Every structure is written in C-alpha cells, then in structure tokens.
Amino acid sequence: MRIIFLGPPGSGKGTQARFLCQTLSIPHLSTGDMLRLAVEKKTFLGNQVFEYLKKGLLVPDDIIIHLIEEKLEQKDCEKGFLLDGFPRTILQAQSLDHFLEKKKLCIDAVVLFLISPSIVLNRLSGRRVCSVCHTLDHISQMKDNTKNKCKKCQNDLIQRPDDQEHVIEKRLVVYQEQTKPLIEYYQNQNKCFSVDASQTESEVFSAIEQNLFLKTKRQQGVI
Ligand code: AP5
Numbered sequence: 001m002r003i004i005f006l007g008p009p010g011s012g013k014g015t016q017a018r019f020l021c022q023t024l025s026i027p028h029l030s031t032g033d034m035l036r037l038a039v040e041k042k043t044f045l046g047n048q049v050f051e052y053l054k055k056g057l058l059v060p061d062d063i064i065i066h067l068i069e070e071k072l073e074q075k076d077c078e079k080g081f082l083l084d085g086f087p088r089t090i091l092q093a094q095s096l097d098h099f100l101e102k103k104k105l106c107i108d109a110v111v112l113f114l115i116s117p118s119i120v121l122n123r124l125s126g127r128r129v130c131s132v133c134h135t136l137d138h139i140s141q142m143k144d145n146t147k148n149k150c151k152k153c154q155n156d157l158i159q160r161p162d163d164q165e166h167v168i169e170k171r172l173v174v175y176q177e178q179t180k181p182l183i184e185y186y187q188n189q190n191k192c193f194s195v196d197a198s199q200t201e202s203e204v205f206s207a208i209e210q211n212l213f214l215k216t217k218r219q220q221g222v223i
Pocket of ligand 1: 032
C-alpha cells in the first residue's frame with residue numbers, strides 16, 4: 001500500500017506511522033526525520049535546511065521533492081510506503097502524482113489527522129525526544145526519579161528546537177496556510193479519510209486500521 005499521513009504538527013503522525021509500518025511491513029518515510037538527521041550530521045543538506053527547521057518554516061519545494069524522489073526510487077519502496085510529513089504543499093502533491101504516474105502507480109489512501117490547536121500545543125511543548133534512539137516521551141508522563149532520561153535506553157532526553165511555544169504557533173500557521181489546501185486536493189481524488197487524533201494512541205490506531213480495511217475492500221469491489 002502507498003499511504004500518506006496528513007495533519008498538523010503534533011497530531012500523532014509519527015507515532016501512528018511507526019505502528020502502521022510495523023504492521024504492514026512497509027518503509028516509514030518521514031521528511032522531518034530525514035531533515036533532522038541531515039542537520040545533526042551537518043551535511044550539505046543539513047546546512048541548507050537548518051534555519052527553516054529552527055523557525056518552523058517549510059523547506060523549499062525543490063529540495064524536499066528531490067529528497068523524497070531519491071527515497072522512493074529505492075528498492076524497499078517497491079512494495080509500498082508510508083509518507084509522513086510529505087507532501088505539504090500543492091506543488092509537492094502534484095509532483096508526487098506526476099512521479100507515480102510515470103511508474104503507473106498511485107496513492108491508495110490519505111489519512112487526515114483531526115485535532116485542536118490547544119491539544120497540539122500541549123503535546124508539543126511537553127514532548128521530549130531521546131538524543132540517541134529518538135524514542136518520544138512527554139513531561140506529564142515522567143516520574144521524578146527518571147526525569148529527562150529515555151525510558152528505553154536511559155540516555156538524555158532533549159527538546160526539539162522547533163517545540164518551543166512561539167515556533168509551534170508558527171508551524172500551526174504554516175500548516176493552515178500551506179498544507180491544509182491538500183485536504184481538498186485529496187478529497188477530490190477520493191483518497192481521504194479522517195481520524196479523531198485526540199483519542200488515545202491505540203484508539204487512533206484502531207480507527208486507521210479499520211478505515212484502511214474498508215477502503216481496500218471498497219477498492220476491490222468486495223463491499
Ligand atoms: P516534521 O517532523 O514532519 O514535523 P510535524 O509535521 O510538525 O510533526 P511532528 O513530528 O511535530 O508531530 P507528529 O504529528 O509526527 O506527532 P508525534 O507522533 O511526534 O517536520 C519538521 C520540520 O521539517 C517542518 O517544520 C519543516 O521545516 C520541515 N519539513 C518536513 N517535511 C517537509 C516538507 N514536506 N516540506 C517542507 N518542509 C518540511 O506526537 C507528538 C507528541 O504527542 C509526542 O510527544 C507523542 O508521544 C504524543 N502523542 C502522539 N499521539 C498521542 C495520543 N494519541 N495521545 C497523547 N499523546 C500523543
């Protein structure tokens with residue numbers, strides 16, 4: 001299957017992508033993770049995009065399209081993939097469609113994560129990430145004696161620079177202005193279904209699984 005996760009920052013796309021990719025055995029293509037890794041390793045790409053990430057702005061389309069097309073050409077994407085954080089502009093979506101059409105392929109489903117800005121603000125301002133294994137945690141779930149240590153590998157937890165309140169607010173504005181128009185774009189292609197992303201992680205996952213199952217059956221003409 002070829003799936004897109006679409007939704008505001010902090011709506012849980014990354015969390016659910018990890019679950020679903022494990023279940024479906026398909027690669028998880030997170031443009032945010034790719035860019036952060038490039039920044040961490042101080043590569044040419046990392047130096048190009050550092051300022052955009054820090055300010056919560058979108059990286060220019062040409063850079064991100066080139067990055068994702070390179071990934072999609074790899075062998076492990078032949079059996080399907082999950083795109084998390086891409087596309088984020090109409091131009092990115094059009095270039096993805098064009099890229100897939102040339103290969104006689106298409107996107108099977110777009111999962112839209114619905115959530116209020118106040119929940120997002122709470123989730124992201126309290127989010128901490130392991131500096132080594134990148135496991136996610138939230139300050140509200142940390143016990144005093146293990147505070148700021150990863151629950152999996154005990155290394156230090158850090159706050160993403162773009163998880164400061166003023167940057168989160170900027171990212172939400174950018175989502176409204178540049179990414180939200182994609183909802184209509186994919187609704188017109190009849191690819192979209194939405195989930196209530198404010199539920200617990202397992203409730204959101206069940207909703208995604210159930211909708212994907214129904215969508216597949218409809219596409220096969222079974223129901
Ligand atoms: P990116 O990394 O894609 O950031 P984002 O879309 O803003 O999403 P996040 O990673 O912040 O949140 P998420 O929805 O994955 O939620 P998560 O599962 O982590 O992009 C970063 C930057 O890269 C962009 O700002 C831009 O500069 C650049 N970029 C990336 N792609 C680009 C593109 N295509 N074009 C141009 N620029 C691009 O969950 C959040 C928190 O909530 C965690 O603490 C988690 O534990 C918790 N949580 C998750 N689910 C639940 C739940 N159900 N209940 C309670 N807590 C939950």
